Amino acid sequence: MSEALNCKIGQSCFVSGNEAVARAVWEAGANVAGAYPGTPSTEIIEYLSQYPDIYTEWSINEKVSMEVAIGASLAGSRAFCAMKHVGMNVASDAFMTQTLAGVVGGLVIAVADDVGLSSSQNEQDSRYWGRFAHLPILEPSDSQETYEMIKKAFDISEQFDTPVIVRLTTRICHVKTRLTIKNDRIEKPATGFVKDVARWVMTPIAAGKRLPLMFARDEKFKQFSETTELNKIENTANKQLGFIVSGSAYMNVKELYDEYPIFKLGFSYPLPIEKIKKFAKLVDKLIVAEEVEDLVETELKAAGIKNIYGKDILPKMGELNATALKPAINKLLGKKDKLADIKINQVFPRPPTMCVACPHLGPYFALAHMKNINITGDIGCYTLGAGDPWQAMDTCVSMGASMGVALGMDKGRGKMDEKKAVVAVIGDSTFLHMGMQGLLDITYNKGNVTVLLLDNRAVGMTGGQTNPGMGKDLHNEDTIRVDFVKLCEALGVKKQRIRKINPYELPTVMKVLREETKIHEPSVIITDQPCVLVDAYDALEPLTVIDEDCTGCGNCLDTGCPAIFVTRRETVTKPTGKQKELAFVRIDEAICTGCKLCTKPCAPDCIVPVE
Ligand code: SF4
Ligand code: SF4
Ligand code: SF4
Incomplete structure (x- = not known):
């Protein structure tokens, strides 16, 4: 609250x-x-x-x-x-x-x-x-x-x-x-x-x-x-510099350079050109600090103000914080940039990953193991499927774009892609947001596209907000619940080409994906398990690895579940003379939700319930 x-x-x-x-x-x-x-x-x-x-x-x-x-x-x-x-x-x-x-x-x-x-x-x-x-x-x-x-x-x-x-x-x-x-x-x-x-x-x-x-x-x-008082001048005696600034960049300029006059833009469009012209005459050098494009700078230059510095000295992207402002202003003032001598120790980069037991892990495991496939992606947690260990997304443009891009890939395919399947991956919220129209375009224009609709019953990426696929509204009150099977059918997908599957059942996921991508007409595979962060998700008892039975094959790591971690690596030479990397693993039992996904590719069956 x-x-x-x-x-x-x-x-x-x-x-x-x-x-x-x-x-x-x-x-x-x-x-x-x-x-x-x-x-x-x-x-x-x-x-x-x-x-x-x-x-x-x-x-x-x-x-x-x-x-x-x-x-x-x-x-x-x-x-x-x-x-x-x-x-x-x-x-x-x-x-x-x-x-x-x-x-x-x-x-x-x-x-x-x-x-x-x-x-x-x-x-x-x-x-x-x-x-x-x-x-x-x-x-x-x-x-x-x-x-x-x-x-x-x-x-x-x-x-x-x-x-x-x-x-x-x-x-x-x-x-x-x-x-x-x-x-x-x-x-x-x-x-x-x-x-x-x-x-x-x-x-x-x-x-x-x-x-x-x-x-x-x-x-x-x-x-x-x-x-308007929303545009105000904060005057000072030192007129060597002056700043024109708005938004959060104002706070940084104020903290770093409050000895210089500042023109604070609150009503930033249209610009108060005449007021700024007068301000410009007060100072030797006028710095326009704006995030991110040079809109104000360009308009002021067009208005004939000459003593302006902007994106010629400041970064063209990102926030105008101290790290961005100081080197530029120091250079302008002919001062030594003390920051340049400071070695910044980067913290170890931690790439984003999907949650433990995320229902998207299974489909991505399957996609990663498919050959001859182009995968158009969309906006959501599942965009992470482009990264390791799956690398199972080839495009991501905008909300719902997986559909149109997939159809375009199908219609525009050349000889190189002749035998490739086109799979569009989209989440339930994104599908309802802007993907439905794209699916209609696929069916209307007889596209050869398989849609993988990941229904996790939430807007997962932004924190599990409700959507019409959940049957709950913003106030968590009951409302209509979209039936995705019926919706896809209404959008022109044949009933037999709509398959609903449990994303944790890896063999089924792989089988259905192979079947549907072989058929040359629109198909939709709907996964139907909730995001682990919503109330509808029921965690089960955690699993553990029997150390002595683990062969180090690393198959379970291909699921991408963050609860699985490597305890030791070994390189062995196979009878063929080829070298093989082994990764022996354990499961963090405190966070494992017992979804059993990782048990499916484990040949020795050494992932078992905690005793
Ligand atoms: S928030 Fe939900 S959908 Fe997103 S990665 Fe986590 S479990 Fe998966
Ligand atoms: S059962 Fe396996 S895949 Fe599922 S949460 Fe536990 S470690 Fe992760
Ligand atoms: S799949 Fe099984 S055998 Fe292979 S690394 Fe994982 S736990 Fe060990």
């Missing part, structure tokens, strides 16, 4: 940016909020769901959560949706139209960029959306500002008849800082939907009429940006 939930007016709590967002959305009187889980923004809706008087949901994807928020806004409610940066790509179809149509109830979108790529496939900069969609971008630097800006964003949304983006980053979302509570919830009852076809039915004629209004709105934003 979030500390902010029960914090009274005037009290302080120590909360993450995500908790601050939730508290602020509730205080602002929003009536509806939706999201699809995605690091680093997942917890926003989880926290918000704990507050009373607001409808919250896990939507099946970001586009739907955006549309739910749009609908609520049109009904006259304040509305909110949250997503990670790549989620905005999914939601943008609806969003790019709604920026033209405008809002009724305030509509705020929190977009969380994964600066530093902690858990994402790219590092795209969501500030672009402001430029693209002609709407304001607000950028807080800590939990207090996040709280203030979310509430301000609702006011701006209603004042200017526009959706507003509050751009967060991983650092803001996850780092806990002090938050002082200023208000209770302000009730904002829905004003009711007012039919207005010319506005809400965005035909070309209607859009043509809205475009001039959108451009006029741009001018109002520019004026607002020049005067």
Whole structure:
């Protein structure tokens, strides 16, 4: 439970940016909020769901959560949706139209960029959306500002008849800082939907009429940006340098360089160009410190400001922390970079791995042992199948892309791939998010693709959130449960080509995979065991290895279960003269859940229940 939930007016709590967002959305009187889980923004809706008087949901994807928020806004409610940066790509179809149509109830979108790529496939900069969609971008630097800006964003949304983006980053979302509570919830009852076809039915004629209004709105934003207290100058006497900075980079600049003037951008699009021009004249060298693209720098240079330094001295990717800022600024100042002399000892790298007894281990063991196969992958824990020991994923592009990429590989195959099977691997949540349409495309276009649908009854990667495949909603209340067999059948897969299997039954997994990949038509293999981290998972008694019977074959290690560890390695020479590496193993009984997967490839049957 979030500390902010029960914090009274005037009290302080120590909360993450995500908790601050939730508290602020509730205080602002929003009536509806939706999201699809995605690091680093997942917890926003989880926290918000704990507050009373607001409808919250896990939507099946970001586009739907955006549309739910749009609908609520049109009904006259304040509305909110949250997503990670790549989620905005999914939601943008609806969003790019709604920026033209405008809002009724305030509509705020929190977009969380994964600066530093902690858990994402790219590092795209969501500030672009402001430029693209002609709407304001607000950028807080800590939990207090996040709280203030979310509430301000609702006011701006209603004042200017526009959706507003509050751009967060991983650092803001996850780092806990002090938050002082200023208000209770302000009730904002829905004003009711007012039919207005010319506005809400965005035909070309209607859009043509809205475009001039959108451009006029741009001018109002520019004026607002020049005067708002969200853009502020922190002046100092030393004018050798000056910084223009926003988001979490502000905290780093403030900590390292508070002897120099700082222009803190809170309302970072449109830029307060005139205010910045005056600021630029105050300082000798103006450093634009922005995560991650050079948007502000480019626009300021285009506005004729000359004394600017930015991505020519600062890193073009990752966070602008002390390690990134100091060498660049020292060089600019002609100072010796003390950091350069410090030898940084890297901790031993620990690659991510799947959990002990994860239901994906069996299918990946099987895929890794198949020959003549191209495997298109998707986004989820199972993306780790690309790594060791399986190396059983060949592509991963975006949510649901395993389907279309597989069909493309099938249709575009050349002689080299003629005999290869194409397998698309996708999890249940990703399938419901954006994969279903791809499967329909496969069946509609008679693709020769086998889909391996890993139904673990949760959004495993982000912490086991519910989805329509679980029969539970965000509030853990009973709801419909998608029947994947029926769904795949409805999407055009023949009944006999849909096989449901237990992923721990390795011989069956391997047999069914071989059978379905030999048949030249769409097929779906559904695994049906839960993620070990959800309530539905039942752990069994742990297993152990009979040391003296272990031959060191290492087959059990190929499952990738982290409970199995090597105790000693040996190299032996076989009668043929070939050398063979042996790995003798044990099982960490404290974490083994007794799934028995590793017993299947163990020829001497030396993996047995603990006595
Ligand atoms: S969270 Fe669940 S699905 Fe993800 S690796 Fe762990 S057990 Fe597997
Ligand atoms: S039985 Fe084997 S595969 Fe299953 S959790 Fe234990 S060690 Fe891992
Ligand atoms: S599969 Fe069996 S014999 Fe081979 S290393 Fe594992 S425990 Fe030992």
